[in-house]
Amino acid sequence: MLREILKNTFGRKKAISFPEGFTGSPEDAAKISALQEKIDRIFRRSLRIRQVDAGSCNACEWECTALTNPVYDIQRFGIDFVASPRHADVLLITGPVSRQMELALRKTYTATPEPRLVVACGDCSIDGGVYKGSYAVANGVANIIPVNFLIPGCPPSPIRIIEGLLAMLNKVS
Amino acid sequence: MEKVLKRCIHTKRYLNEVYIEVRKQDFQDACIDLYQNGAAILRVMFATDERQIDGTFKIYAVFSMPGRDEFFVVYISLEPDDLSFPALTYNIPAAHWYEREIHDMFGLVPEGHPDLRSLVFHDSFPPGSHPLRKDWTIKESDLREWGEGVLKKQPYDFMEVAGEGITEIPVGPVHAGIIEPGHFRFSAVGETIFFLEPRLFYTHKGTEKHFETLGFSEGIKLAERVSGTSSFSHSSAYCMAAERIAGIALTEKAKAVRTLLLELERLYNHIGDIGNMCAGTGLAVGYAKGAVMKERLMQLNERLTGSRYLRGINTIGGVSRDIMLMRDDIMTVLDTVTGEYKAFMKLLLGNVSHRERIESTGRLSRAIALRLGVTGVTARASGINDDIRRAHPHLLYDRLNFETHTTAKGDVFARMMVRAEEAECSISMVHSLFESSYSGGLTADRKEMPALCSALGYTETPRGSVFYWVKSDEKGGLFRVKFRSPSYCNWPAVPFAVHGNIVPDFPICNKSFNLSYSGCDM
Numbered sequence: 001m002l003r004e005i006l007k008n009t010f011g012r013k014k015a016i017s018f019p020e021g022f023t024g025s026p027e028d029a030a031k032i033s034a035l036q037e038k039i040d041r042i043f044r045r046s047l048r049i050r051q052v053d054a055g056s057c058n059a060c061e062w063e064c065t066a067l068t069n070p071v072y073d074i075q076r077f078g079i080d081f082v083a084s085p086r087h088a089d090v091l092l093i094t095g096p097v098s099r100q101m102e103l104a105l106r107k108t109y110t111a112t113p114e115p116r117l118v119v120a121c122g123d124c125s126i127d128g129g130v131y132k133g134s135y136a137v138a139n140g141v142a143n144i145i146p147v148n149f150l151i152p153g154c155p156p157s158p159i160r161i162i163e164g165l166l167a168m169l170n171k172v173s
Numbered sequence: 174m175e176k177v178l179k180r181c182i183h184t185k186r187y188l189n190e191v192y193i194e195v196r197k198q199d200f201q202d203a204c205i206d207l208y209q210n211g212a213a214i215l216r217v218m219f220a221t222d223e224r225q226i227d228g229t230f231k232i233y234a235v236f237s238m239p240g241r242d243e244f245f246v247v248y249i250s251l252e253p254d255d256l257s258f259p260a261l262t263y264n265i266p267a268a269h270w271y272e273r274e275i276h277d278m279f280g281l282v283p284e285g286h287p288d289l290r291s292l293v294f295h296d297s298f299p300p301g302s303h304p305l306r307k308d309w310t311i312k313e314s315d316l317r318e319w320g321e322g323v324l325k326k327q328p329y330d331f332m333e334v335a336g337e338g339i340t341e342i343p344v345g346p347v348h349a350g351i352i353e354p355g356h357f358r359f360s361a362v363g364e365t366i367f368f369l370e371p372r373l374f375y376t377h378k379g380t381e382k383h384f385e386t387l388g389f390s391e392g393i394k395l396a397e398r399v400s401g402t403s404s405f406s407h408s409s410a411y412c413m414a415a416e417r418i419a420g421i422a423l424t425e426k427a428k429a430v431r432t433l434l435l436e437l438e439r440l441y442n443h444i445g446d447i448g449n450m451c452a453g454t455g456l457a458v459g460y461a462k463g464a465v466m467k468e469r470l471m472q473l474n475e476r477l478t479g480s481r482y483l484r485g486i487n488t489i490g491g492v493s494r495d496i497m498l499m500r501d502d503i504m505t506v507l508d509t510v511t512g513e514y515k516a517f518m519k520l521l522l523g524n525v526s527h528r529e530r531i532e533s534t535g536r537l538s539r540a541i542a543l544r545l546g547v548t549g550v551t552a553r554a555s556g557i558n559d560d561i562r563r564a565h566p567h568l569l570y571d572r573l574n575f576e577t578h579t580t581a582k583g584d585v586f587a588r589m590m591v592r593a594e595e596a597e598c599s600i601s602m603v604h605s606l607f608e609s610s611y612s613g614g615l616t617a618d619r620k621e622m623p624a625l626c627s628a629l630g631y632t633e634t635p636r637g638s639v640f641y642w643v644k645s646d647e648k649g650g651l652f653r654v655k656f657r658s659p660s661y662c663n664w665p666a667v668p669f670a671v672h673g674n675i676v677p678d679f680p681i682c683n684k685s686f687n688l689s690y691s692g693c694d695m
Contacts, residue, residue: 051351052347053351053352053353053354053376054354055354055377055378055691056353056376056401056691057398057399057400057401057404057691058353058400058401058402058689058690058691059398059401059402059404059482060401061351061352061353061401062402063481064351065351065464066464066468066471069461069464069465069467069468070461070464070465071464071465081351083349083350084349095376096378098375098376098377098378098694099316099319099320099377100294100295100319100374100375100377101346101354101375101376102321102322103320103321103322103323104346104347104354104375107347108347124398129398130394130395130398131378131379131380131383131395131398133386134378134379134380134382134383135304135311135316135379135382136304136377136378136379136382137378137379138320144320154398154484155401155482157475157481
């Protein structure tokens, strides 16, 4: 057991490919291994994400939840979703920002320690999406707090979210 | 029933909808008569601003009676000089939220309503501003201040529980997990929840008003995004309303595809929900297994329709892709899932620590469920035999052989078992759908939308019944879209279910209801 742990730690075991029967080709897995190197180097194997729903329809949240299921299993790369913004490196925001969530979003942003990255995830969070122009939404996260990166899609599939995070990390270095 | 018809000004029948106009003073009596003597269920209640058509506001209350495939739509007209109407809430508690919502959105006053605090709008929304009125405008500065949330223009009074040993625990709107925003205020005695007051509508996106700026076809995209995991049911109900207005009859093939996808949507939700309940009891292996099955079904959805949430497939008059051609793929995935699902349920039912947590937790009694007008899995788990697929057969549901599963216990375990039985039922329905062949093209002939016509659209989502009431304007656009998602009916029941439970059991109670915030908040 101990030997196994040591072997994995020092051998820097790479991402395993996706379980059989699921979409997610070996290439997708390879892309993730590149992401893992980045996380290892910049974030010391620990990238912590706080997800904030700012009025989304709930599809984006389920895709984020899917990232932690055994198929995508994002935790094996050192990425995880945390319960408090105080523990987070990244704020992942979904939804067009409904006016009644604006204050809560600002407060969450202030509570996140610097350096922090803000990712707008999903079409609504970029420009309001289908809700663009409604009186009760702010037409995108960028109108409320500074955004570093966008992940388009309605909703972006788990693989697209992982790719988006990779692209963001490439930009960071 | 006869009493209502005797007093009405006039009645009109459209398909299975019976519109009954009554005088304002008779509104209460008519509704109470239907409710008490006819055992009718209040399906949805809403207002419209028809001042530009005939100079009045209108209030509609839609009832349906068990065993009759008819909707009784009782409505009144309000002259703009007297904007009050008699409240139904005292006699029909299910009207509670509807009346508060009408008060917020239209400024019509339900007289005698016990609780007229703002339901939809939070503290910094300008009082006296009613977005669903046709002539409504708002100043840019008011909108900005609404978002900033600093000025308390209409402070909300939470119910306070006073007494020795009472602790107040505020939670949210930003929660610890990856879930939607809502604020909960617990008044607890030690660990036991004495009272819970949810404050929702954080995700209010002005959807109903936004519909009015769109055309009929564009509306589908918005209907799909009202509640993410019920995308297909919502768009089906919306399309159904539009098709009924235009008098479009669906082809057999389109009906089959819609029925199939509705059942696939139910399946992935139910299995995912049962898995999620395990997260509430700390049964990690159950959660993981549920998530794997859900992922299989989601990836099947993607192969079938190009969207993991079954979006972009419904059109007015039919569907855009012939899913029936992909029989082999569906059958392979269903066979795999069925096998996994059996082992999964065996695991859950044989796990003492899981069962211990969910049995007799979060009980919702039949009496309360009935009074609050809850719907779907929640209603059936509390012993109310109500399923829109049975009560108002549409698509191919009148031809399919299926049962409505009910249990009387009303606890978290009951809700899990109702889901489990319905999931099995959905699998067998998909199998039987493939036994026959269906004629016709994918879409029926397009017809012009008639002016100023209205109709209901409805279906059973995984959470319960969804209703759309759509009215067209003079040019064939959308005049008013009212939708009522199942979560809107079920949220008021959550405080009753958690009363007397311990605070750590709240997440599991909440997960067993699995309500959508976005769908409820509109």
